[in-house]
Amino acid sequence: MNNPAVSIRDMQVAFDDFVALKDVSIDVAQKESFGIVGESGSGKSTLLRAIAGLNVFEKGTLAVNGRDYPGRGRDKDFYRTVQMVFQDPYGSLHPRQTVDRLLSEPLAIHGFSDSEVRIARALDEVGLGSGFRFRYSHQLSGGQRQRIAIARALIVEPKILLLDEPTSALDASIQAEILNLLEQARTERGLTFIMVSHDLGVVSHMCDRLAVMKNGAVVETLLPEALEKREFSADYTRQLLIASEGFGRSGR
Template structure:
Protein backbone atom coordinates (compact mmCIF):
# COMPACT_ATOMS: atom_id res chain seq x y z
CA UNK A 1 0.00 0.00 0.00
CA UNK A 2 1.08 3.57 -0.67
CA UNK A 3 1.08 5.43 2.65
CA UNK A 4 -0.12 9.02 2.15
CA UNK A 5 -0.43 9.94 5.85
CA UNK A 6 1.74 8.75 8.71
CA UNK A 7 1.68 9.99 12.29
CA UNK A 8 4.30 8.33 14.48
CA UNK A 9 4.60 8.52 18.28
CA UNK A 10 2.61 11.76 18.50
CA UNK A 11 2.60 13.35 21.96
CA UNK A 12 0.29 16.26 22.84
CA UNK A 13 0.60 17.73 26.34
CA UNK A 14 -1.83 20.37 27.61
CA UNK A 15 -0.16 21.89 30.68
CA UNK A 16 0.74 18.53 32.14
CA UNK A 17 -2.30 16.65 30.83
CA UNK A 18 -1.18 14.02 28.32
CA UNK A 19 -3.91 14.22 25.67
CA UNK A 20 -1.99 12.00 23.22
CA UNK A 21 0.56 9.47 24.47
CA UNK A 22 2.75 8.25 21.59
CA UNK A 23 -0.06 7.66 19.09
CA UNK A 24 0.80 6.23 15.67
CA UNK A 25 -1.37 5.67 12.59
CA UNK A 26 -0.71 4.98 8.91
CA UNK A 27 -3.30 5.67 6.21
CA UNK A 28 -3.05 4.46 2.61
CA UNK A 29 -3.86 6.58 -0.41
CA UNK A 30 -7.59 6.52 -1.16
CA UNK A 31 -8.40 4.80 2.12
CA UNK A 32 -11.00 5.85 4.68
CA UNK A 33 -9.59 5.42 8.19
CA UNK A 34 -11.71 5.70 11.32
CA UNK A 35 -10.92 6.81 14.88
CA UNK A 36 -13.37 5.72 17.56
CA UNK A 37 -13.52 6.00 21.33
CA UNK A 38 -15.40 7.72 24.12
CA UNK A 39 -15.34 11.49 24.65
CA UNK A 40 -11.92 12.60 25.86
CA UNK A 41 -10.10 9.64 24.35
CA UNK A 42 -7.98 11.87 22.09
CA UNK A 43 -9.65 11.35 18.71
CA UNK A 44 -10.25 15.00 17.83
CA UNK A 45 -6.92 16.03 19.39
CA UNK A 46 -5.11 13.69 16.99
CA UNK A 47 -7.04 15.12 14.04
CA UNK A 48 -6.20 18.67 15.11
CA UNK A 49 -2.53 17.78 15.62
CA UNK A 50 -2.40 16.42 12.07
CA UNK A 51 -4.14 19.54 10.74
CA UNK A 52 -1.72 21.86 12.56
CA UNK A 53 -4.37 23.26 14.91
CA UNK A 54 -2.63 21.68 17.92
CA UNK A 55 1.15 21.55 18.33
CA UNK A 56 2.60 18.18 19.22
CA UNK A 57 5.55 17.98 21.60
CA UNK A 58 7.07 14.79 20.20
CA UNK A 59 6.61 12.56 17.17
CA UNK A 60 6.75 12.78 13.38
CA UNK A 61 4.15 13.60 10.75
CA UNK A 62 4.44 12.60 7.09
CA UNK A 63 1.95 13.70 4.44
CA UNK A 64 2.31 12.61 0.82
CA UNK A 65 6.04 11.93 1.20
CA UNK A 66 6.89 15.17 3.02
CA UNK A 67 7.78 15.33 6.70
CA UNK A 68 6.44 18.11 8.90
CA UNK A 69 7.69 19.20 12.31
CA UNK A 70 5.47 19.88 15.29
CA UNK A 71 4.97 23.53 14.32
CA UNK A 72 5.91 24.07 10.69
CA UNK A 73 3.35 23.74 7.88
CA UNK A 74 3.83 25.25 4.43
CA UNK A 75 1.06 26.55 2.18
CA UNK A 76 1.00 23.38 0.08
CA UNK A 77 0.17 21.38 3.22
CA UNK A 78 -3.04 23.34 3.67
CA UNK A 79 -4.03 22.69 0.07
CA UNK A 80 -3.42 18.96 0.46
CA UNK A 81 -5.04 18.58 3.90
CA UNK A 82 -8.45 20.05 4.71
CA UNK A 83 -10.73 19.56 7.71
CA UNK A 84 -14.50 19.46 8.22
CA UNK A 85 -15.53 20.27 11.77
CA UNK A 86 -18.29 18.84 13.93
CA UNK A 87 -20.34 22.00 14.41
CA UNK A 88 -21.75 23.47 11.19
CA UNK A 89 -23.06 26.42 13.23
CA UNK A 90 -19.65 27.40 14.60
CA UNK A 91 -17.37 26.66 11.64
CA UNK A 92 -18.82 29.24 9.21
CA UNK A 93 -18.32 33.00 9.56
CA UNK A 94 -21.73 34.48 10.48
CA UNK A 95 -21.11 37.77 8.68
CA UNK A 96 -19.87 36.31 5.40
CA UNK A 97 -22.00 35.10 2.53
CA UNK A 98 -21.51 31.59 1.18
CA UNK A 99 -19.74 33.20 -1.79
CA UNK A 100 -17.22 34.94 0.50
CA UNK A 101 -16.70 31.77 2.55
CA UNK A 102 -15.84 29.76 -0.58
CA UNK A 103 -13.83 32.56 -2.17
CA UNK A 104 -11.50 33.05 0.81
CA UNK A 105 -9.38 29.86 0.45
CA UNK A 106 -9.09 30.45 -3.31
CA UNK A 107 -7.73 33.96 -2.71
CA UNK A 108 -5.33 32.80 0.03
CA UNK A 109 -3.85 30.12 -2.22
CA UNK A 110 -3.92 32.21 -5.42
CA UNK A 111 -6.14 29.78 -7.31
CA UNK A 112 -7.51 30.71 -10.74
CA UNK A 113 -10.97 30.01 -12.21
CA UNK A 114 -12.64 31.13 -9.00
CA UNK A 115 -16.14 31.40 -10.44
CA UNK A 116 -16.03 27.92 -11.96
CA UNK A 117 -14.63 26.39 -8.79
CA UNK A 118 -17.31 27.94 -6.59
CA UNK A 119 -20.06 26.77 -8.95
CA UNK A 120 -18.59 23.25 -9.08
CA UNK A 121 -18.19 23.04 -5.30
CA UNK A 122 -21.80 24.05 -4.68
CA UNK A 123 -23.03 21.62 -7.30
CA UNK A 124 -20.93 18.80 -5.83
CA UNK A 125 -22.54 19.17 -2.41
CA UNK A 126 -26.06 19.34 -3.84
CA UNK A 127 -26.61 23.10 -3.54
CA UNK A 128 -27.15 25.35 -6.54
CA UNK A 129 -25.62 28.76 -7.22
CA UNK A 130 -28.78 30.27 -5.70
CA UNK A 131 -27.13 29.71 -2.30
CA UNK A 132 -24.07 31.84 -3.12
CA UNK A 133 -25.23 35.06 -1.55
CA UNK A 134 -27.01 33.69 1.50
CA UNK A 135 -25.63 34.02 5.02
CA UNK A 136 -25.09 31.02 7.28
CA UNK A 137 -28.02 31.98 9.54
CA UNK A 138 -30.29 31.60 6.52
CA UNK A 139 -29.29 27.95 6.08
CA UNK A 140 -30.36 24.77 7.83
CA UNK A 141 -27.82 22.66 9.74
CA UNK A 142 -27.50 20.22 6.86
CA UNK A 143 -27.01 23.03 4.35
CA UNK A 144 -24.33 24.61 6.55
CA UNK A 145 -22.44 21.34 6.73
CA UNK A 146 -22.66 21.03 2.94
CA UNK A 147 -21.09 24.49 2.66
CA UNK A 148 -18.34 23.44 5.10
CA UNK A 149 -17.67 20.37 2.93
CA UNK A 150 -17.67 22.52 -0.23
CA UNK A 151 -15.12 24.85 1.42
CA UNK A 152 -12.90 21.86 2.20
CA UNK A 153 -13.19 20.39 -1.31
CA UNK A 154 -12.73 23.64 -3.25
CA UNK A 155 -8.91 23.49 -3.04
CA UNK A 156 -8.96 19.90 -4.35
CA UNK A 157 -7.17 18.39 -1.33
CA UNK A 158 -5.72 14.89 -1.13
CA UNK A 159 -6.71 14.24 2.49
CA UNK A 160 -9.94 15.16 4.26
CA UNK A 161 -10.03 15.15 8.06
CA UNK A 162 -13.59 14.65 9.31
CA UNK A 163 -14.35 15.42 12.96
CA UNK A 164 -17.80 13.94 13.70
CA UNK A 165 -19.21 15.55 10.54
CA UNK A 166 -22.80 14.39 11.13
CA UNK A 167 -23.19 14.23 14.92
CA UNK A 168 -24.76 17.71 15.17
CA UNK A 169 -27.33 16.94 12.47
CA UNK A 170 -30.77 15.34 12.52
CA UNK A 171 -30.80 11.61 11.82
CA UNK A 172 -32.66 12.18 8.54
CA UNK A 173 -29.87 14.45 7.27
CA UNK A 174 -26.92 12.34 8.49
CA UNK A 175 -27.26 9.68 5.77
CA UNK A 176 -27.38 12.36 3.04
CA UNK A 177 -24.15 13.95 4.27
CA UNK A 178 -22.38 10.60 4.62
CA UNK A 179 -23.42 9.57 1.10
CA UNK A 180 -22.25 12.94 -0.22
CA UNK A 181 -18.83 12.44 1.41
CA UNK A 182 -18.51 8.89 0.12
CA UNK A 183 -19.32 10.01 -3.42
CA UNK A 184 -16.75 12.82 -3.19
CA UNK A 185 -14.13 10.31 -2.03
CA UNK A 186 -14.78 8.06 -5.01
CA UNK A 187 -14.92 10.91 -7.54
CA UNK A 188 -11.72 12.59 -6.29
CA UNK A 189 -9.81 9.55 -4.95
CA UNK A 190 -9.66 11.28 -1.57
CA UNK A 191 -8.16 9.87 1.60
CA UNK A 192 -10.35 10.22 4.72
CA UNK A 193 -9.50 10.21 8.40
CA UNK A 194 -12.84 10.20 10.21
CA UNK A 195 -13.55 10.65 13.90
CA UNK A 196 -16.85 9.29 15.21
CA UNK A 197 -18.34 7.90 18.39
CA UNK A 198 -20.81 5.96 16.23
CA UNK A 199 -19.48 2.53 15.25
CA UNK A 200 -22.29 2.21 12.70
CA UNK A 201 -21.02 5.29 10.84
CA UNK A 202 -17.44 4.00 10.95
CA UNK A 203 -18.54 0.58 9.73
CA UNK A 204 -20.37 2.20 6.80
CA UNK A 205 -17.68 4.72 5.83
CA UNK A 206 -14.28 3.27 6.71
CA UNK A 207 -11.93 0.49 5.62
CA UNK A 208 -9.87 0.32 8.81
CA UNK A 209 -10.08 1.89 12.24
CA UNK A 210 -8.19 2.51 15.47
CA UNK A 211 -9.84 2.41 18.89
CA UNK A 212 -8.63 5.11 21.29
CA UNK A 213 -8.80 5.38 25.06
CA UNK A 214 -7.12 7.90 27.39
CA UNK A 215 -4.84 9.27 24.67
CA UNK A 216 -3.63 5.88 23.43
CA UNK A 217 -4.58 3.44 20.68
CA UNK A 218 -5.75 0.24 22.33
CA UNK A 219 -6.53 -1.69 19.16
CA UNK A 220 -6.42 -1.41 15.36
CA UNK A 221 -8.45 -3.52 12.95
CA UNK A 222 -10.24 -3.56 9.63
CA UNK A 223 -14.00 -3.05 9.42
CA UNK A 224 -14.65 -6.73 8.72
CA UNK A 225 -13.12 -7.59 12.08
CA UNK A 226 -15.40 -5.03 13.72
CA UNK A 227 -18.49 -6.41 12.02
CA UNK A 228 -17.63 -10.03 12.91
CA UNK A 229 -16.50 -8.99 16.41
CA UNK A 230 -12.99 -10.30 15.93
CA UNK A 231 -11.48 -7.84 18.39
CA UNK A 232 -9.36 -8.55 21.43
CA UNK A 233 -9.60 -5.49 23.70
CA UNK A 234 -12.31 -5.42 26.38
CA UNK A 235 -12.67 -1.69 25.78
CA UNK A 236 -13.63 -2.30 22.13
CA UNK A 237 -16.23 -4.79 23.30
CA UNK A 238 -17.64 -2.23 25.74
CA UNK A 239 -17.84 0.37 22.94
CA UNK A 240 -19.71 -2.10 20.76
CA UNK A 241 -22.24 -2.81 23.52
CA UNK A 242 -22.68 0.92 24.22
CA UNK A 243 -23.20 1.72 20.52
CA UNK A 244 -25.95 -0.88 20.25
CA UNK A 245 -27.90 0.85 23.01
CA UNK A 246 -30.29 -0.74 25.45
CA UNK A 247 -32.43 -3.68 24.46
CA UNK A 248 -35.38 -5.25 26.25
CA UNK A 249 -35.30 -9.02 26.74
Protein backbone atom coordinates in the same frame (compact mmCIF):
# COMPACT_ATOMS: atom_id res chain seq x y z
CA MET B 1 2.35 0.06 3.36
CA ASN B 2 4.00 1.81 0.41
CA ASN B 3 4.08 5.62 0.53
CA PRO B 4 1.21 6.17 2.98
CA ALA B 5 -0.84 9.35 2.69
CA VAL B 6 -0.36 10.02 6.41
CA SER B 7 2.24 8.43 8.68
CA ILE B 8 2.42 9.19 12.40
CA ARG B 9 5.03 7.83 14.77
CA ASP B 10 5.08 8.12 18.57
CA MET B 11 3.06 11.35 18.60
CA GLN B 12 2.56 12.96 21.98
CA VAL B 13 0.38 15.99 22.77
CA ALA B 14 0.25 17.51 26.24
CA PHE B 15 -1.79 20.35 27.70
CA ASP B 16 0.17 21.57 30.72
CA ASP B 17 0.62 18.41 32.81
CA PHE B 18 -2.10 16.41 31.06
CA VAL B 19 -0.88 14.07 28.33
CA ALA B 20 -3.70 13.90 25.79
CA LEU B 21 -1.89 11.72 23.22
CA LYS B 22 0.49 9.00 24.35
CA ASP B 23 2.95 7.84 21.68
CA VAL B 24 0.32 7.33 18.98
CA SER B 25 1.43 5.66 15.73
CA ILE B 26 -0.79 5.09 12.68
CA ASP B 27 -0.40 4.79 8.91
CA VAL B 28 -3.17 5.72 6.48
CA ALA B 29 -2.88 4.48 2.89
CA GLN B 30 -3.49 6.56 -0.21
CA LYS B 31 -7.23 6.78 -0.99
CA GLU B 32 -8.09 4.89 2.22
CA SER B 33 -10.93 5.87 4.50
CA PHE B 34 -9.53 5.49 8.01
CA GLY B 35 -11.70 5.78 11.11
CA ILE B 36 -10.77 6.74 14.67
CA VAL B 37 -13.26 5.80 17.37
CA GLY B 38 -13.43 6.07 21.13
CA GLU B 39 -15.41 7.63 23.93
CA SER B 40 -15.26 11.33 24.78
CA GLY B 41 -11.81 12.23 26.05
CA SER B 42 -10.10 9.30 24.33
CA GLY B 43 -7.88 11.61 22.27
CA LYS B 44 -9.39 11.06 18.83
CA SER B 45 -10.17 14.71 18.06
CA THR B 46 -6.85 15.78 19.61
CA LEU B 47 -5.09 13.49 17.14
CA LEU B 48 -6.99 14.91 14.19
CA ARG B 49 -6.26 18.48 15.26
CA ALA B 50 -2.57 17.65 15.73
CA ILE B 51 -2.44 16.43 12.13
CA ALA B 52 -4.09 19.68 11.02
CA GLY B 53 -1.65 21.78 13.04
CA LEU B 54 -4.32 23.05 15.44
CA ASN B 55 -2.76 21.15 18.35
CA VAL B 56 1.01 21.16 18.87
CA PHE B 57 2.83 17.87 19.30
CA GLU B 58 6.12 18.07 21.16
CA LYS B 59 7.20 14.51 20.49
CA GLY B 60 6.90 12.19 17.51
CA THR B 61 6.73 12.65 13.75
CA LEU B 62 4.12 13.42 11.11
CA ALA B 63 4.59 12.78 7.39
CA VAL B 64 2.02 13.62 4.70
CA ASN B 65 2.64 12.11 1.27
CA GLY B 66 6.23 11.50 2.32
CA ARG B 67 6.92 15.05 3.51
CA ASP B 68 7.72 15.62 7.18
CA TYR B 69 5.88 18.34 9.09
CA PRO B 70 6.87 19.81 12.47
CA GLY B 71 4.85 19.79 15.65
CA ARG B 72 3.72 23.36 15.17
CA GLY B 73 2.95 25.41 12.08
CA ARG B 74 1.78 24.39 8.60
CA ASP B 75 2.51 26.08 5.29
CA LYS B 76 0.14 26.87 2.44
CA ASP B 77 1.16 23.74 0.55
CA PHE B 78 -0.04 21.62 3.47
CA TYR B 79 -3.51 23.15 3.40
CA ARG B 80 -3.69 22.72 -0.34
CA THR B 81 -3.25 18.99 0.31
CA VAL B 82 -5.08 18.61 3.64
CA GLN B 83 -8.43 20.15 4.54
CA MET B 84 -10.62 19.68 7.60
CA VAL B 85 -14.38 19.54 8.12
CA PHE B 86 -15.38 20.32 11.68
CA GLN B 87 -18.12 18.89 13.85
CA ASP B 88 -20.19 22.02 14.34
CA PRO B 89 -21.53 23.58 11.13
CA TYR B 90 -22.85 26.49 13.20
CA GLY B 91 -19.43 27.40 14.55
CA SER B 92 -17.20 26.69 11.55
CA LEU B 93 -18.72 29.28 9.17
CA HIS B 94 -18.23 33.03 9.65
CA PRO B 95 -21.69 34.50 10.40
CA ARG B 96 -20.98 37.79 8.60
CA GLN B 97 -19.72 36.24 5.37
CA THR B 98 -21.87 35.12 2.47
CA VAL B 99 -21.45 31.66 1.00
CA ASP B 100 -19.75 33.37 -1.95
CA ARG B 101 -17.16 34.93 0.37
CA LEU B 102 -16.67 31.71 2.30
CA LEU B 103 -15.88 29.83 -0.90
CA SER B 104 -13.90 32.54 -2.70
CA GLU B 105 -11.52 33.17 0.21
CA PRO B 106 -9.65 29.83 0.04
CA LEU B 107 -9.46 30.16 -3.75
CA ALA B 108 -7.78 33.55 -3.39
CA ILE B 109 -5.38 32.23 -0.73
CA HIS B 110 -4.26 29.37 -2.95
CA GLY B 111 -4.07 31.41 -6.14
CA PHE B 112 -6.95 30.03 -8.18
CA SER B 113 -8.09 32.44 -10.86
CA ASP B 114 -11.28 30.77 -12.16
CA SER B 115 -13.29 31.36 -8.99
CA GLU B 116 -16.65 31.82 -10.70
CA VAL B 117 -16.51 28.38 -12.31
CA ARG B 118 -15.15 26.71 -9.19
CA ILE B 119 -17.77 28.19 -6.84
CA ALA B 120 -20.62 27.14 -9.13
CA ARG B 121 -19.16 23.65 -9.45
CA ALA B 122 -18.58 23.34 -5.69
CA LEU B 123 -22.17 24.28 -4.86
CA ASP B 124 -23.45 21.81 -7.42
CA GLU B 125 -21.22 19.05 -6.08
CA VAL B 126 -22.64 19.34 -2.56
CA GLY B 127 -26.23 19.37 -3.77
CA LEU B 128 -26.90 23.08 -3.47
CA GLY B 129 -27.46 25.55 -6.31
CA SER B 130 -26.36 29.02 -7.29
CA GLY B 131 -29.34 30.37 -5.32
CA PHE B 132 -27.37 29.72 -2.12
CA ARG B 133 -24.34 31.70 -3.23
CA PHE B 134 -25.22 35.01 -1.60
CA ARG B 135 -26.90 33.73 1.52
CA TYR B 136 -25.45 34.08 5.00
CA SER B 137 -24.89 31.09 7.24
CA HIS B 138 -27.78 32.05 9.56
CA GLN B 139 -30.08 31.64 6.54
CA LEU B 140 -29.08 28.01 6.14
CA SER B 141 -30.14 24.83 7.96
CA GLY B 142 -27.59 22.72 9.79
CA GLY B 143 -27.35 20.27 6.91
CA GLN B 144 -26.92 23.09 4.38
CA ARG B 145 -24.19 24.65 6.50
CA GLN B 146 -22.31 21.38 6.63
CA ARG B 147 -22.62 21.06 2.85
CA ILE B 148 -21.05 24.52 2.52
CA ALA B 149 -18.28 23.51 4.93
CA ILE B 150 -17.60 20.45 2.77
CA ALA B 151 -17.65 22.57 -0.39
CA ARG B 152 -15.16 24.97 1.20
CA ALA B 153 -12.84 22.07 2.01
CA LEU B 154 -13.13 20.49 -1.44
CA ILE B 155 -12.86 23.67 -3.50
CA VAL B 156 -9.03 23.82 -3.33
CA GLU B 157 -8.83 20.20 -4.56
CA PRO B 158 -7.15 18.58 -1.53
CA LYS B 159 -6.04 14.97 -1.45
CA ILE B 160 -6.79 14.35 2.23
CA LEU B 161 -9.89 15.25 4.25
CA LEU B 162 -9.87 15.29 8.06
CA LEU B 163 -13.43 14.76 9.29
CA ASP B 164 -14.15 15.53 12.94
CA GLU B 165 -17.57 14.04 13.74
CA PRO B 166 -18.97 15.60 10.54
CA THR B 167 -22.57 14.49 11.15
CA SER B 168 -22.95 14.30 14.94
CA ALA B 169 -24.55 17.78 15.21
CA LEU B 170 -27.14 16.99 12.54
CA ASP B 171 -30.55 15.33 12.61
CA ALA B 172 -30.49 11.61 11.87
CA SER B 173 -32.38 12.13 8.61
CA ILE B 174 -29.68 14.50 7.36
CA GLN B 175 -26.70 12.45 8.55
CA ALA B 176 -27.09 9.79 5.85
CA GLU B 177 -27.26 12.46 3.13
CA ILE B 178 -24.01 14.07 4.29
CA LEU B 179 -22.24 10.71 4.62
CA ASN B 180 -23.35 9.72 1.12
CA LEU B 181 -22.13 13.08 -0.18
CA LEU B 182 -18.73 12.54 1.41
CA GLU B 183 -18.43 9.00 0.10
CA GLN B 184 -19.33 10.12 -3.41
CA ALA B 185 -16.69 12.87 -3.26
CA ARG B 186 -14.08 10.39 -2.05
CA THR B 187 -14.85 7.97 -4.87
CA GLU B 188 -14.92 10.61 -7.61
CA ARG B 189 -11.85 12.50 -6.42
CA GLY B 190 -9.75 9.62 -5.11
CA LEU B 191 -9.54 11.21 -1.66
CA THR B 192 -8.03 9.91 1.56
CA PHE B 193 -10.28 10.26 4.62
CA ILE B 194 -9.39 10.30 8.30
CA MET B 195 -12.71 10.33 10.15
CA VAL B 196 -13.23 10.74 13.87
CA SER B 197 -16.50 9.49 15.32
CA HIS B 198 -18.00 8.10 18.48
CA ASP B 199 -20.48 6.15 16.33
CA LEU B 200 -19.22 2.69 15.42
CA GLY B 201 -22.02 2.29 12.90
CA VAL B 202 -20.95 5.39 10.95
CA VAL B 203 -17.27 4.45 10.96
CA SER B 204 -18.00 0.86 10.03
CA HIS B 205 -20.09 2.01 7.07
CA MET B 206 -17.63 4.66 5.86
CA CYS B 207 -14.17 3.31 6.64
CA ASP B 208 -11.81 0.62 5.37
CA ARG B 209 -9.99 0.33 8.71
CA LEU B 210 -10.38 1.86 12.14
CA ALA B 211 -8.28 2.61 15.17
CA VAL B 212 -9.81 2.33 18.63
CA MET B 213 -8.54 4.92 21.11
CA LYS B 214 -8.71 5.03 24.89
CA ASN B 215 -7.05 7.49 27.27
CA GLY B 216 -4.89 9.01 24.54
CA ALA B 217 -3.56 5.75 23.15
CA VAL B 218 -4.46 3.43 20.27
CA VAL B 219 -5.82 0.21 21.78
CA GLU B 220 -6.04 -1.69 18.49
CA THR B 221 -6.49 -1.27 14.74
CA LEU B 222 -8.91 -3.53 12.89
CA LEU B 223 -11.18 -3.99 9.89
CA PRO B 224 -14.90 -3.18 10.15
CA GLU B 225 -15.67 -6.82 9.36
CA ALA B 226 -13.93 -7.77 12.60
CA LEU B 227 -16.53 -5.80 14.52
CA GLU B 228 -19.37 -7.70 12.87
CA LYS B 229 -17.69 -11.01 13.66
CA ARG B 230 -16.66 -9.87 17.16
CA GLU B 231 -13.04 -10.57 16.25
CA PHE B 232 -11.17 -8.04 18.33
CA SER B 233 -8.58 -8.35 21.06
CA ALA B 234 -9.37 -5.45 23.39
CA ASP B 235 -12.13 -5.65 25.97
CA TYR B 236 -12.54 -1.88 25.56
CA THR B 237 -13.58 -2.41 21.93
CA ARG B 238 -16.22 -4.85 23.12
CA GLN B 239 -17.52 -2.27 25.58
CA LEU B 240 -17.71 0.35 22.84
CA LEU B 241 -19.61 -2.04 20.62
CA ILE B 242 -22.13 -2.82 23.34
CA ALA B 243 -22.57 0.90 24.06
CA SER B 244 -23.13 1.77 20.40
CA GLU B 245 -26.88 1.57 20.01
CA GLY B 246 -28.32 0.44 16.71
CA PHE B 247 -24.94 -0.64 15.43
CA GLY B 248 -25.01 -1.88 11.85
CA ARG B 249 -23.18 -1.85 8.58
CA SER B 250 -26.01 -1.89 6.09
CA GLY B 251 -25.61 -0.13 2.79
CA ARG B 252 -21.88 -0.67 2.46
